Amino acid sequence: MKKFAVAAVACLSLAGMSACEKVEKTTTRVEKSTDINGVVKKSSLEMTNYAMRSALGNNPNTAAYVTITNKGNSEDQLISASCTCAATTTLHTMKMNGSVMEMAEAKDGFVIKSGETITFVPGGNHIMLENLTERPQAGQTVDVTLAFKNAGPVTLHMPVSDTPLAKAGTSGAMDHGDMKM
Numbered sequence: 001m002k003k004f005a006v007a008a009v010a011c012l013s014l015a016g017m018s019a020c021e022k023v024e025k026t027t028t029r030v031e032k033s034t035d036i037n038g039v040v041k042k043s044s045l046e047m048t049n050y051a052m053r054s055a056l057g058n059n060p061n062t063a064a065y066v067t068i069t070n071k072g073n074s075e076d077q078l079i080s081a082s083c084t085c086a087a088t089t090t091l092h093t094m095k096m097n098g099s100v101m102e103m104a105e106a107k108d109g110f111v112i113k114s115g116e117t118i119t120f121v122p123g124g125n126h127i128m129l130e131n132l133t134e135r136p137q138a139g140q141t142v143d144v145t146l147a148f149k150n151a152g153p154v155t156l157h158m159p160v161s162d163t164p165l166a167k168a169g170t171s172g173a174m175d176h177g178d179m180k181m
């Protein structure tokens, strides 16, 4: 597994005010090659933009996010996620229930075809961390392990933020904490 961590400084100017914030750009790659009777399968996953939302107030739950790109020549499947920081860690997706958008467990995980990218972002798919056993705070780093069918387990060192991904160009406008369980 090759790991890259790049720290960048992002500045924005709002109504005459200027603020600079350190943005952690995170990338993890995992590569595996199998040769079964001359058929070579290259498993190559790239994980970027991963982050965990801080434990806010008395909320017993939080969520974590990641973008996964399958750069290999065969499909893979994200089966599950785990974190020692929570009693229960599951993969959640968003579904319409009548006219209400609700989150629901993706029991079969997520298939990621060759060349495909799947995103876990605030307001969309997310890694649900329920009944926190720790209270992750902004600035900390918490390990989350993703289990893939072919690539196996991959541990991401997730930076914790009060506004995860908001500064990385992804919309953080929809707060997971406001969602209907």
Ligand SMILES: [Cu+2]
Residues within 6 Å of the ligand: 063, 092, 103, 104, 126, 128
């Ligand atoms: Cu959820």
